[in-house]
Amino acid sequence: MRIMIVGAGIGGTILANRLARLLAPELQRGEVDVVVLSASPRHLYQPGLLHLALGQTTVDALYRDQRTLLDPRIALLIDEVVAFAPDSKQVRGASGNAYSYDWLVIATGSRVTPEEVPGLAENAHGFYTEAAALRLAQALQAFDGGRVVVTTGVPHKCPMAPLELTFLLQDLFVRRGIAPRVDLLYTYPIGRLHSIEAVAEWARIEFARRGVRSATYFNIASVDGATRTVHSEEGLSVDYDLLIAIPPHRGAEAIERSGLGPRGWVPTHRRLLSMQGRDDVFVLGDTTNLPVSKAGSTARFQAEVIAANLASRVRGGGDTHGYDGKVLCFIETSRDRATYAAFNYAEPPRPHAPSRAMHMAKTFYHRLYWSSLRGFP
Incomplete structure (x- = not known):
């Protein structure tokens, strides 16, 4: 058998x-x-x-x-x-x-399919493959100010990834001392900041507190690399200096x-x-x-x-x-703070304020990943 x-x-x-x-x-x-x-x-x-x-x-x-x-x-x-x-x-x-x-x-x-959006593969950065993550690392090292646009295709794996990326970018720019020269814009395809309503409301408050701008109902339609412009299916066009995309996924x-x-x-x-x-x-x-x-x-x-x-x-x-x-997702909001979202078919998540303790919990999980695959702990 x-x-x-x-x-x-x-x-x-x-x-x-x-x-x-x-x-x-x-x-x-x-x-x-x-x-x-x-x-x-x-x-x-x-x-x-x-x-x-x-x-x-x-x-x-x-x-x-x-x-x-x-x-x-x-x-x-x-x-x-x-x-x-x-x-x-x-x-x-x-x-x-x-x-x-x-x-x-x-x-x-699942696999990323940036080729589904004209101009996305050629002009946007990402982090869902090793090669893409290394290219983005080089771009961030060279970046010294301007508009950063984060755009999200659906569906995608790791539901908190667009939010985590945005929070960690903002934290990075603050630590490097270039935040005053950066316009960070987060976009999302539906009328709120996340597909899960409770997470979207929590993110709205966090964005407001940290000065992160956002645009909803933004389904990416195409990217024009020559003019550094990203266009949405809803008719909105946004200029960028650095475009980071969570591409649509397929099985x-x-x-x-x-x-x-x-x-x-x-x-x-x-x-x-x-x-x-x-x-x-x-x-x-x-x-x-x-x-x-x-x-x-x-x-x-x-x-x-x-x-x-x-x-x-x-x-x-x-x-x-x-x-x-059942799903449990950590959400890192900086190098030393995080929160989490736990939910299932019947119960929505209730994210709490980010804390150092939760960041330590996620760090602990990172370190235990390899042993957890074997069933320990």
């Missing part, structure tokens, strides 16, 4: 290690094997990319060998998935190999290519996390089409549910756990 997990990000890694513990007797007897199929032998700590862009960490600190993060009983295969064939219970890799399974977990994450190309879901988001049962219409396929993390934040904590909480239900199914039982939409 084979459980195949496609994707070795935070969700896929935690799920594999949890299954290794829950199914230890079956693995020992050779009745079950758990296989992780990853496109890369290295694991990237994605939240660290923002800190790389701000000059607060190094590239080497963001990576670990994926094999060292997995329980020895888990098989790791390196191959990029190019197609899913659920009717034949197979996954095809770029190598040409076909991998069979009894149960499949799709944890392929994995293999999902779109296989027809599993529009724009790469797989239709998913909101509690059981199974693919709609398939009892043998689960969906984890960014890959789902669920109305929850695409965040690392989301994948972590979902992995616990899927692991419990898969272990029960292997032993002939039924589903024992359900996902309640």
Whole structure:
């Protein structure tokens, strides 16, 4: 009996290690094997990319060998998935190999697609890849004043990233002594500063306190690099000296290519996390089409549910756990202060005033990330 997990990000890694513990007797007897199929032998700590862009960490600190993060009983295969064939219970890799399974977990994450917006890829900075974060770091080092525009495409992973970026930029400019020469403008696609109303209201108060300007109903339509102007679908045009974008995201190309879901988001049962219409396929993390934040904590909480239900199914039982939409996101507001937003399907978040204590809690989480993938603490 084979459980195949496609994707070795935070969700896929935690799920594999949890299954290794829950199914230890079956693995020992050779009745079950758990296989992780990853496109890369290295694991990237994605939240660290923002800190790389701000000059607060190094590239080497963001990576670990994926094999060292997995329980020895888990098989790791390196191959990029190019197609899913659920009717034949197979996954095809770029190598040409076909991998069979009894149960499949799709944890392929999301990808940025700046090319969807004319001029965005060529003229805007970002931080969702290592290369983009390094380029932004160089641009910020050279920046000495002018208008900085932060623009956001939807959907995107890490729901607090646009706010965190804006707060940390403002803090950086203050620390460098150039804040009086900087006009920092935050834009957002809907009529408030965040998709979650309570977070938007909290951010409005923080922006006012810190002198950050904002523009809502700003859906980016195009960027003119020659005139350094960003245009919105609503008809607003804004000049910039430095443009930083959170690009729109899509799911994995293999999902779109296989027809599993529009724009790469797989239709998913909101509690059981199974693919709609398939009892043998689960969906984890960014890959789902669920109305929850695409965040690392989301994948972590979902992995616990899927692991419990898969272990029960292997032993002939039924589903024992359900996902309640739980998400927990830290929001850094400066180098020494942070807050958080915790919420689920039924309960909205209630962000508190940023504090040093919460910043210490987030720093502690950063340091524990690698051990937490293995299930500790």
